[in-house]
Amino acid sequence: MNIKTELSDGISVLFIKEDRLDANNSEELKGELRRLFDSGAKDLVIDLKEIHFIDSSGLGALVSGYKNASIIHGSLKLSGLQTQVKSMFELTRLHRVFDIFTTVDDALQSNT
Amino acid sequence: MTAQGKGNFMKNDIDIDITIPSHTRHLRMIGRIGEKVAQAIDCSDKIREDLPGQLEVVLTEGLVNAIKHAKSPDPDEEIHIRINVSDRILLVRIYDNGVGFDLDTVPTPCFSANGLEDKGRGIFILRSLMDTVKYTRSDRGNVLEMRKKLM
Secondary structure, three states: OOEEEEEEOOEEEEEEOOOEEOOOOHHHHHHHHHHHHHOOOOEEEEEOOOOOEEOHHHHHHHHHHHHHHHHOOOEEEEEOOOHHHHHHHHHOOHHHOOEEEOOHHHHHHOOO | OEOOEEOOEEOOEEEEEEEEEOOHHHHHHHHHHHHHHHHHOOOOHHHHHHHHHHHHHHHHHHHHHHHHHOOOOOOOOEEEEEEEEOOOEEEEEEEEOOOOOOHHHOOOOOOOHHHOOOOOOHHHHHHHHOOEEEEEEEOOEEEEEEEEEOO
């Protein structure tokens, strides 16, 4: 899975450079999130701007990250949800759980 | 695949059989087939707008479900998908040869932040997008059968 990670004022920003987040690659994202938390990251923003399609396994990887962030009193925010991705969050009510922003900058500013 | 004029809508008469290895690397292709089939269906504007995205999700979730339950020592395990569209009904059947599961025991996922689970949303999504979802186990294999009204 192609992920570009940047650090912005102590917040790790992950740009998912894939068009799909599904059962074929969601375990890789789950592993990457686990590695980041294990190496001391606390607050994360995941940008899904390039994702056209997400399935229940992709949602599950994000939920896993959200739970790991909550355990260490950190945060996991999302940005850039496309229409079909957004509708999957709404269908599974996860839009009420995650803090979802239009852009990465909006997500970063919400911390200040 | 045929389409003939009848009333306000073209007649839908689509029957597609797909056999693929039991592996998630084919999810993209199957999802794309679902999207394209839905675009070819002539139905009401209300359904037509959402159906391509929905059928992409339904085939993806159904295939992942079959891969999970078709776990077998045989690396050449195959999954069979059949998509049938008539004027009124979209019928998707996904066959697997695994141990199967009891659909009635699959719980609705927890929606609050406190009780979130990583897994367990696939069947909920299928039930939300289709009108009926059935899973039948038999000695000759299992079938996940999903129907959606097109009228």
